Amino acid sequence: xxxxxxxxxxxxxxxxxxxxxxxxxxxxxxxxxxxxxxxxxxxxxxxxxxxxxxxxxxxxxxxxxxxxxxxxxxxxxxxxxxxxxxxxxxxxxxxxxxxxxxxxxxxxxxxxxxxxxxxxxxxxxxxxxxxxxxxxxxxxxxxxxxxxxxxxxxxxxx
Numbered sequence: 438x439x440x441x442x443x444x445x446x447x448x449x450x451x452x453x454x455x456x457x458x459x460x461x462x463x464x465x466x467x468x469x470x471x472x473x474x475x476x477x478x479x480x481x482x483x484x485x486x487x488x489x490x491x492x493x494x495x496x497x498x499x500x501x502x503x504x505x506x507x508x509x510x511x512x513x514x515x516x517x518x519x520x521x522x523x524x525x526x527x528x529x530x531x532x533x534x535x536x537x538x539x540x541x542x543x544x545x546x547x548x549x550x551x552x553x554x555x556x557x558x559x560x561x562x563x564x565x566x567x568x569x570x571x572x573x574x575x576x577x578x579x580x581x582x583x584x585x586x587x588x589x590x591x592x593x594x595x
Contacts, residue, residue: 447562448562450466450467450468450561450562451466451467451528451560451561451562451563451564451565451581451583452464452465452466452564452583453465453466453470453551453564453565453582453583453584453585454583454584454585455502455503455506455585455586455587456584456585456586456587457508457586457587457588457589458508458509458521458587458588458589458590459503459506459507459508459509459587460506460507460508460509461505461506461507462506463506465502466561467553467559467560467561467564467565468561470496470497470502470551470553470565471497471553473497473498473501473502473505474497474498474501475495475496475497475553476495476496476497476498476548476550477493477494477495478493478494478495478548478550478568478570479491479492479493480492480493480494480568480570482572482573482574482575482578483573483574483575484574484575485574490575492555492556493555493556493557494550494552494554494555494566494568494570495550495552495553495554496550496551496552496553496554496565496566496568497550497551497553498540498548498549498550498551499523499535499540499549499550499551499567500540500541500542500549502551503523503540503585503587506587508521508537508587508589509589510589517589518537518538518541518543518544519536519537519538519544520537520589521536521537521587521588521589522534522535522536522537522587522588522589523535523536523537523540523585523586523587523588524584524585524586524588525567525579525582525584525585526579526582526583526584526585526586527564527567527579527580527581527582527583528564528580528581528582528583529580529581531579531580532579533567533576533577533579535549535577537587547569547570547571548570548571549567549568549569549570550566550567550568550570551565551566551567551568551582552565552566552567552568553565563580563581564580564581564582564583565581565582566578566579566580566581566582567579567582
């Protein structure tokens with residue numbers, strides 16, 4: 438019997454679900470995320486347990502991927518985008534919360550990535566990573582993202 442016949446099949450690529458106030462909710466894999474323009478960034482961040490970490494990440498901008506899912510911004514409401522929150526969850530249960538204004542080019546324009554590779558290693562099986570190059574601490578870097586929810590269901594404050 439050949440060696441390949443005795444090995445179990447490779448697990449399928451990890452999936453990420455985009456849900457919430459979106460016209461086009463979708464499930465994506467790392468290969469799907471490679472279809473967006475790729476950005477590369479070197480990141481250094483402080484880790485409370487292991488000191489300063491240095492890594493190179495590649496992937497699409499979170500803003501580009503979410504914009505393609507068409508968030509439900511109300512064009513009749515001035516600056517409606519500002520009330521939207523983005524909840525990111527990793528397979529290990531780690532969570533992070535961002536605002537739309539952080540990633541929007543009209544506001545903070547933070548270059549937040551959905552990394553598909555780290556240090557030249559593809560993340561197809563592990564799932565994408567949330568990377569915030571502007572953060573000094575790596576606490577909002579989420580590994581193995583399996584869900585992102587975009588939520589704009591917050592009432593206006595009077």
